[in-house]
Amino acid sequence: MREYQVKFNTLFKELSKVIIGQNEMMEQILIALLCEANVLLEGYPGLAKTLAVKTLSELMELKFSRVQHTPDLMPSDITGTYIVQEHGGKRDFIFQPGPIFANIVLADEINRSTPKTQSALLEAMQEKQVTVGNKTFPLDLPFFVLATQNPIEQEGTYPLPEAQADRFLLKVNVVYPTMKEELDIVEKYGEGEPKVKLTPVLTKKTLLALQNLAKEMPIANDLKRMAVKLVFMSRERKDIIQYGASPRASIGLIRAAKARALVRGRNHVSADDIQTMALPVLRHRIILNFESERKGLTTDDAIRELLNKL
Amino acid sequence: MPRITKKTFFGTIREMRFYANSIFVLESLLSATLVFLILYLVLAFFRLYSLIAVIPAAIYFVYKLQNKLRINKLKMIEAYYPELEEKLRTAYDYRKSNNPIAMELKDDVVEKFNGVHSSMFLDTKKIATNSVLCLMLCFLIIFLVPHSMNLGKYSFLLEWTNMQDIPLFKEIKARGIGEPRAGEGGGMGETTEFTSGHTGVVSRDIFGDYSLAELGEKTIEVKLKPSEYEFTLREDEDAPEPYRTSVLPKDIFAEGAETFEENIPKEKQQLVKNYFNEIGG
Numbered sequence: 001m002r003e004y005q006v007k008f009n010t011l012f013k014e015l016s017k018v019i020i021g022q023n024e025m026m027e028q029i030l031i032a033l034l035c036e037a038n039v040l041l042e043g044y045p046g047l048a049k050t051l052a053v054k055t056l057s058e059l060m061e062l063k064f065s066r067v068q069h070t071p072d073l074m075p076s077d078i079t080g081t082y083i084v085q086e087h088g089g090k091r092d093f094i095f096q097p098g099p100i101f102a103n104i105v106l107a108d109e110i111n112r113s114t115p116k117t118q119s120a121l122l123e124a125m126q127e128k129q130v131t132v133g134n135k136t137f138p139l140d141l142p143f144f145v146l147a148t149q150n151p152i153e154q155e156g157t158y159p160l161p162e163a164q165a166d167r168f169l170l171k172v173n174v175v176y177p178t179m180k181e182e183l184d185i186v187e188k189y190g191e192g193e194p195k196v197k198l199t200p201v202l203t204k205k206t207l208l209a210l211q212n213l214a215k216e217m218p219i220a221n222d223l224k225r226m227a228v229k230l231v232f233m234s235r236e237r238k239d240i241i242q243y244g245a246s247p248r249a250s251i252g253l254i255r256a257a258k259a260r261a262l263v264r265g266r267n268h269v270s271a272d273d274i275q276t277m278a279l280p281v282l283r284h285r286i287i288l289n290f291e292s293e294r295k296g297l298t299t300d301d302a303i304r305e306l307l308n309k310l
Numbered sequence: 311m312p313r314i315t316k317k318t319f320f321g322t323i324r325e326m327r328f329y330a331n332s333i334f335v336l337e338s339l340l341s342a343t344l345v346f347l348i349l350y351l352v353l354a355f356f357r358l359y360s361l362i363a364v365i366p367a368a369i370y371f372v373y374k375l376q377n378k379l380r381i382n383k384l385k386m387i388e389a390y391y392p393e394l395e396e397k398l399r400t401a402y403d404y405r406k407s408n409n410p411i412a413m414e415l416k417d418d419v420v421e422k423f424n425g426v427h428s429s430m431f432l433d434t435k436k437i438a439t440n441s442v443l444c445l446m447l448c449f450l451i452i453f454l455v456p457h458s459m460n461l462g463k464y465s466f467l468l469e470w471t472n473m474q475d476i477p478l479f480k481e482i483k484a485r486g487i488g489e490p491r492a493g494e495g496g497g498m499g500e501t502t503e504f505t506s507g508h509t510g511v512v513s514r515d516i517f518g519d520y521s522l523a524e525l526g527e528k529t530i531e532v533k534l535k536p537s538e539y540e541f542t543l544r545e546d547e548d549a550p551e552p553y554r555t556s557v558l559p560k561d562i563f564a565e566g567a568e569t570f571e572e573n574i575p576k577e578k579q580q581l582v583k584n585y586f587n588e589i590g591g
Contacts, residue, residue, distance in 0.1 A: 001414065216409040220400040267415040268400040 004210070005265025011059055011201040018055045018196055019048050020188065021181035026052060027263060028172045028280055029146065033060075033207065034214040034259040035169055037252070038125050038145040040110075040160075040284060043174025045150060053106050053146050060202045062103035062142070067121075069113035071156070075120035079130045080137075095132065100124050103142055103204070110147040111157040121145065122164050142207055162243070162287065169252050170277075171284035210262070217258035219269035226310065227253045227274050233306045234282060240292045240302050245285040253281045279303055319405060319416040322423050327383065329428035334378035337433065340440045342371035347447035354455045383431070390430045394422055 008030070015026055025041070029052070032039040041049050050066065057064035067078055080098030084091055099105065100121070107121055124130050125145045129138045147168065149160070165171070177185065188194055202210070228250050235244030257273035264273075283299040292302065349363035384399045401419040404412040574582055 001411070213411065216411050218400045218404040218407070218409075218412045218415055220396060221403045222399065223396075267411050267418060268397055270396050 037169030065099040065102035
């Protein structure tokens with residue numbers, strides 16, 4: 001496990017050459033990658049979300065594509081479509097793959113596109129394949145979708161419904177950097193884009209192996225009970241939560257805790273892993289009741305309340 | 311106490327369980343002995359059948375041992391050795407798994423187990439306290455039981471509370487439980503009455519069961535009178551008639567002594583009196 005920890009430390013070190021700060025975001029994205037799952041990034045513009053994902057794909061030698069969601073974006077713009085191609089006097093329909101045919105897809109401002117377009121992306125996320133017409137095209141593994149949402153300027157947007165948001169393993173809140181970090185950013189990028197040479201740390205094959213390893217990470221039975229109890233409590237606490245998390249959240253929490261243990265170089269899951277991952281796993285899966293919203297509570301506050309009672 | 315020395319994970323867990331269970335048996339036995347001694351002291355002091363104390367002591371031993379065996383030994387070790395925290399119980403839950411991470415975890419735990427002493431299961435303070443208490447109780451039993459109480463003296467309490475008709479107390483009184491046995495002192499300066507009309511309680515300890523004495527075809531009534539070695543004057547009374555007639559032969563009798571007086575005139579009586587006083591000095 002030590003050698004894997006060294007690999008991850010090297011990965012973070014390479015990332016820090018481009019991204020200053022945002023360590024928690026990077027760790028959680030990596031955890032989601034190890035769980036073969038997708039991440040919803042919520043943060044204000046200009047917090048290096050796109051840059052972070054792009055850099056990560058370079059360090060893992062994965063194909064990266066970005067889709068900027070707009071209200072007029074069509075499903076075929078994401079999945080690809082058949083186009084007519086003339087060759088030697090003959091016309092054929094050739095399938096032109098869309099940007100979804102990559103290893104890491106960054107769906108920027110997913111809440112700006114229509115539900116129809118969102119569902120095309122979400123279908124690919126779930127099935128790891130795309131159906132166009134009567135043909136199905138499998139996606140190249142590993143396949144991840146990192147969707148972003150802007151918490152401001154939500155007028156005219158189509159917020160992801162609860163059922164769709166549930167398909168993302170984690171919802172990561174991207175925060176502003178600290179004063180010192182921002183000074184470093186200004187120092188680095190104040191005079192233009194620096195030329196940074198990145199050395200790939202993980203290959204596609206290594207990543208697939210790490211994904212299998214993360215599944216096998218041992219977790220004690222009482223910790224499993226703890227994770228399930230937490231999710232169960234989210235359904236029982238009607239005084240603060242109107243709708244709690246589903247059993248998918250229990251599975252997600254345990255898988256995320258296992259991946260975190262692997263990233264930290266441990267050979268077992270600890271209670272700290274469960275407690276730390278509870279926030280990104282549950283915050284988009286629970287809906288607070290009116291009373292809690294009136295008091296100004298957030299979903300994070302509700303989850304912390306559940307953790308205290310555990 | 312020995313360290314846990316097995317090299318395999320299963321062997322380590324087995325060895326740990328063996329030491330822990332042995333220590334728990336010892337502690338339960340000591341606690342049960344304490345209970346036995348307390349009950350024995352109480353029962354013997356009130357002259358009740360003291361060996362009955364074995365039953366509650368045995369029940370207590372079983373109860374205590376069951377509770378001890380239910381303790382999660384893995385969590386106990388983890389609390390004592392922080393470096394094993396969470397690792398030990400995770401490795402135990404995955405003891406049958408062969409995946410590479412689980413194997414590495416088990417090896418890690420076995421390596422760290424070398425520092426584990428089996429004495430961590432021993433509650434030395436409790437064992438020391440119980441041992442001292444047992445010793446004290448033994449001495450108490452030795453010194454107090456000979457001065458045990460006569461429950462029969464308090465039978466008037468039953469009469470006052472109208473409880474003398476309760477079958478249990480009737481049975482106790484009929485069997486003479488708690489009352490002094492024949493041949494024993496009252497212990498508190500009391501007498502046991504041994505007149506023929508009142509034999510008190512005759513213990514069967516030394517006299518055995520009642521049986522008929524037969525001489526040829528005749529049944530002889532034999533009464534063995536218990537001997538007593540102390541008595542109080544206020545309860546002394548004349549020997550009963552049969553005792554006097556049976557012990558002394560007929561030609562020996564007592565009659566009142568007679569005294570003879572000289573007819574000394576009244577005016578000279580003082581002189582005679584002074585004379586004898588002078589002789590007596």
